[in-house]
Amino acid sequence: MTSQKRSEARKEQILKAAEKVFAKNGFHEATISGVAREAGLSDATIYEYFSTKEELLFSIPRETTRRGMERMAGYLKAIRGAGNKIRTIIYHYLLFYQNDPDYASVVMLVLKSSRKFLETEAYQVIREGFRGILTVIQEGIDSNEFRPDTDPYLVRQMILGVMEHIVIRWLLLGKPKDLLQYADPITDMILGGIENRNPTQGWDLHIRLEPQGGVGGEAGPQVSKAKRKGSSRKKP
Amino acid sequence: MTSQKRSEARKEQILKAAEKVFAKNGFHEATISGVAREAGLSDATIYEYFSTKEELLFSIPRETTRRGMERMAGYLKAIRGAGNKIRTIIYHYLLFYQNDPDYASVVMLVLKSSRKFLETEAYQVIREGFRGILTVIQEGIDSNEFRPDTDPYLVRQMILGVMEHIVIRWLLLGKPKDLLQYADPITDMILGGIENRNPTQGWDLHIRLEPQGGVGGEAGPQVSKAKRKGSSRKKP
Amino acid sequence: MTSQKRSEARKEQILKAAEKVFAKNGFHEATISGVAREAGLSDATIYEYFSTKEELLFSIPRETTRRGMERMAGYLKAIRGAGNKIRTIIYHYLLFYQNDPDYASVVMLVLKSSRKFLETEAYQVIREGFRGILTVIQEGIDSNEFRPDTDPYLVRQMILGVMEHIVIRWLLLGKPKDLLQYADPITDMILGGIENRNPTQGWDLHIRLEPQGGVGGEAGPQVSKAKRKGSSRKKP
Amino acid sequence: MTSQKRSEARKEQILKAAEKVFAKNGFHEATISGVAREAGLSDATIYEYFSTKEELLFSIPRETTRRGMERMAGYLKAIRGAGNKIRTIIYHYLLFYQNDPDYASVVMLVLKSSRKFLETEAYQVIREGFRGILTVIQEGIDSNEFRPDTDPYLVRQMILGVMEHIVIRWLLLGKPKDLLQYADPITDMILGGIENRNPTQGWDLHIRLEPQGGVGGEAGPQVSKAKRKGSSRKKP
DNA sequence: CATGAATGAGAGTTCATTCAT
DNA sequence: GATGAATGAACTCTCATTCAT
Incomplete structure (x- = not known):
């Protein structure tokens, strides 16, 4: 338990160091030595916790x-x-x-x-x-x-x-x-x-112009009114 | 003249190769040898045209x-x-x-x-x-x-x-x-x-003339009115 | 302590090898590989102890x-x-x-x-x-x-x-x-x-017996006296 | 004849350039390119006159x-x-x-x-x-x-x-x-x-041993005394 | 656990040199 | 005769990685 915890802490310490070093130099320009130095550890110790340089990076x-x-x-x-x-x-x-x-x-x-x-x-x-x-x-x-x-x-x-x-x-x-x-x-x-724009004011006026032989009992343009906060966007 | 042109062509050839190789492998994983191979030239020839690997990259x-x-x-x-x-x-x-x-x-x-x-x-x-x-x-x-x-x-x-x-x-x-x-x-x-959508004044009156099988069984021109600060959207 | 000493010894070992190789081939004709071979080490190890070939030379x-x-x-x-x-x-x-x-x-x-x-x-x-x-x-x-x-x-x-x-x-x-x-x-x-040759005591008496047509028209033995404090010249 | 002479002149020109470049950089640090540049010629031309870099050096x-x-x-x-x-x-x-x-x-x-x-x-x-x-x-x-x-x-x-x-x-x-x-x-x-050294100070004692039929009224050895700090150095 | 020490494996560069034009 | 272009052949140096202690 304690050992696990200490190990976890060490890992964190290495990751923090790696973060700093990779941030400064990028991955390839950074060196394990640099990370080790930053962490106050030896190169080899880094490898006790992370198997490769890349794994160290991806662990961050x-x-x-x-x-x-x-x-x-x-x-x-x-x-x-x-x-x-x-x-x-x-x-x-x-x-x-x-x-x-x-x-x-x-x-x-x-x-x-x-x-x-x-x-x-x-x-x-x-x-x-x-x-x-x-x-x-x-x-x-x-x-x-x-x-x-x-x-x-x-x-x-x-x-x-x-x-x-x-x-x-x-x-x-x-x-x-x-x-x-x-x-x-x-x-x-x-x-x-x-965002949906509810019409806060004004009206949309739809007028339908019907052909002479009209459908149903309705004739003439049909007007529909709708309060809107309109966006007239139409996708093709 | 011809020499200048050939040199320019060679440069282009190298750049194309470098583009390909760097694209595939990234900068550090790529090698000059790889670029040279891709270009069908020797390593040294690359350096006749670009002084460093980095310069080659930046020249692309x-x-x-x-x-x-x-x-x-x-x-x-x-x-x-x-x-x-x-x-x-x-x-x-x-x-x-x-x-x-x-x-x-x-x-x-x-x-x-x-x-x-x-x-x-x-x-x-x-x-x-x-x-x-x-x-x-x-x-x-x-x-x-x-x-x-x-x-x-x-x-x-x-x-x-x-x-x-x-x-x-x-x-x-x-x-x-x-x-x-x-x-x-x-x-x-x-x-x-x-885009400006606030009607700064008055109303836009949109009239849509629909074919007979209209929307919602309705036919005839449709008029839509929208307060607007005009959008000039035009699809190509 | 031991580590320090061993490191020192290794340095000495490398220097001895380098001395031999540089002596034989000069600086430019000599290679780090040659020094490493002579020292029974790998090239990289040389660089663990000396940062450049030149530093190695100057360390000798x-x-x-x-x-x-x-x-x-x-x-x-x-x-x-x-x-x-x-x-x-x-x-x-x-x-x-x-x-x-x-x-x-x-x-x-x-x-x-x-x-x-x-x-x-x-x-x-x-x-x-x-x-x-x-x-x-x-x-x-x-x-x-x-x-x-x-x-x-x-x-x-x-x-x-x-x-x-x-x-x-x-x-x-x-x-x-x-x-x-x-x-x-x-x-x-x-x-x-x-060396100072001032006679500190006594006289050296040089007698030169000249042929008849002597120096300055003079003939006969020439005697020269010189105060001296003997030179320790010893020719074999 | 003219061609031979021109060739000789070119050689001289290259040698002068090489002298300058080798003097400044030493043999290995100097490059044929550097010599060529100094001579206002191309690298290849150098090789028309001297078969190797070393031969160029030794020709100086x-x-x-x-x-x-x-x-x-x-x-x-x-x-x-x-x-x-x-x-x-x-x-x-x-x-x-x-x-x-x-x-x-x-x-x-x-x-x-x-x-x-x-x-x-x-x-x-x-x-x-x-x-x-x-x-x-x-x-x-x-x-x-x-x-x-x-x-x-x-x-x-x-x-x-x-x-x-x-x-x-x-x-x-x-x-x-x-x-x-x-x-x-x-x-x-x-x-x-x-140099054979005359007494540097003190006295030279010159004794002239005259043949039996003496010159003038004087008889016996003649001694002349002269203080000297003799250097037999003769500047040209 | 931690590490000092060692190295394998390459990479980027550099140049003397060649050769077709 | 002069050279632009190309390259083979090295060499220095770097590092991630391993391992005995």
Whole structure:
């Protein structure tokens, strides 16, 4: 038990060191020696806990991701409304990375481009998180909060896309200083594109012009009126 | 003259080989020997044209980017309306990558995470292209096509973010098969979030003349009225 | 402790091998592989102890020179008289090289022509040794053992010059077989040029019997008297 | 004829360039490309005139040495007295190197440590020159100008040793600024060790033993007394 | 457990040299 | 005669990884 715990702690210590070193240098430019030095251990000790350099890399997101997901789930439990949930997701996603730039670097600059990482257990956890976003969106569609023709996959791609783009810019260029300032604007823009707009004022006027031999007893144009907060988007 | 040309051709040949090899293996896993083999040349010959492996990598986007930018500029010249221009940009951006997956791989998976690449001449060309997007957005704001509170930087980040995200997914997962299918949906969603939709005054009267087997058994012209701040969406 | 010692021993082992290999082939013609083979180690192990080939080369004289200097200092302590000290220096200098031809080769044929070596720590030790020669000469001047118009720098250059010349000839041509046979003649010649010869007591009476057509029209034996303090020149 | 001459000129041009480049970088650090660049030619052209890099190196001293020797021989022809000849040799030797530091560098720092160079035709010329020094010394011994117990080989080694030492110091350290300032001191010291020495102070006692039929009214030995601090040094 | 020490396996570079033009 | 282009052949150096202690 104690031994297990100590071992766990050592692993954590190595992972923290690895995170730092990989973040700074990337995977290939980083060395096991560097990680060992950072961890205050010997090279060989690293190999007591991780079988290869690559396994060490792929182990970094395992715990952190799981914890992040859990935390996110906790936040979401208290939130009502798909839009609000999305806002929360975006906010905490950015907050999460902002609070741990090393982790952000490893994930965004090292792992994200790795084919092998996709086959990793850790990535499956992330995938699940991503599926969660999908669920929220679908929830919003079902509850009529989002427009029924919303494509959940596309929306998710937009959400992830912008966030990744911003985080990477932040990592590489240091801009913007504060990631969180983008949380709301991004959310607004995303939601702006998908939220159902109930007509708060004005009317849609539909006039039906019937041919001379009219159907039923009705003749002349038919006018239908509907309060709307209209979006006139029509997919082909 | 001939010598200059042959040298240029050889360079191109090496770059093509490098593109292929780097795309397949990434930068570090790729070897000069591999590139040389692919190019049908000796290792040493590679070094006659590019001083280091890194220089070879960074040289890949130089010409291609320039040409891509030029072509894009050509397309845009014929387009009127900021929205249409954005649609064009997105479409051709995706088309461009779809037509050259190796190039896409190198740019998206190898170069995009490189701090050093940002200081490269080639990247400056790309930056300029990115600035162009900004200009188009601003143009849309100025012409009242886009909402006045549009943040051009944010919009650009959304555009680039989704596209990058989609291209990377395509590269790593092979999904979607056809990148272009996303061009319009993305554009619509982006524009949906920024196009002016507030009726500034009066009413738009839409009259739809339906064939006899009309909607809901109804026939005749349909008139729809919507308060609006006009959207000029035109599909190509 | 043990580890430190073993490491030191390994370093020594590598240095010995390097000395041998560099002596035989010179710096550039020698390879790390060759040194490793000679040392019975792998190439990589060499680099565990010396960061570059050049550092390995420059490390060769570090210890040896220090030890040589120390030993020399010990010998000199027991010697009285600047002339005797110089004799001792020359003798042991030659003895030192004769006993370690590989070392001699490295120093005389490889290091001596190296601009970079001059900026080396090891060279500073050598410089100090050279300064010591200067001190001895000055001592001889001060004690009136050497002529007061002696230029210590010049004398030192002569001493070093001949010795280097002889050692190099010995290395390249194998002549003379025994370096030490030159120790005394060299010393005598050097001292012959600088020792004070003021007669401290009595007179030397030189009588020259000239043929009839004598100097200055004079004929008959010529007697020359010179005050002297005998020179210790002993030709075999 | 013209073609032969042009070829000779080209060779000379390459040699000059090589001299410069080898002097600056040493043999191994220098490249054929560097020589070609310096000569304003292509690499391949170098190989039209010299079959290998090494042959190029060894060709440098061929002409120069021959010319130097010839000139030296010319100077010596006009000089009487072995001491004076040695002074001349030392002076012109230093002058020669001082006037062409690149050549000095190549000879002193590159060729002098080369075993292979010793088997070179060019070196044979140098050897002959060295033999000349020996001859002069022997001449001095025979003429009683030098002490009969002088070891010509040793003296030559001293002469060459100091000069080499000084020239190398000059090349590597830039000291002394003016090589020639050492010409006389060196000569004096060398000669000081081997010249037949007149009493330096005190009295010369000359006794003239006259034949029986004495000259004038004087009879018996004539003694002339002269205070002197004799140096038999004669500057040219 | 921890590690010092050792190394196998390569990779990137460099250049002297060749040869067709 | 001159050279642009190409390359074979090394060599230095780096590191992830292993293993005896």
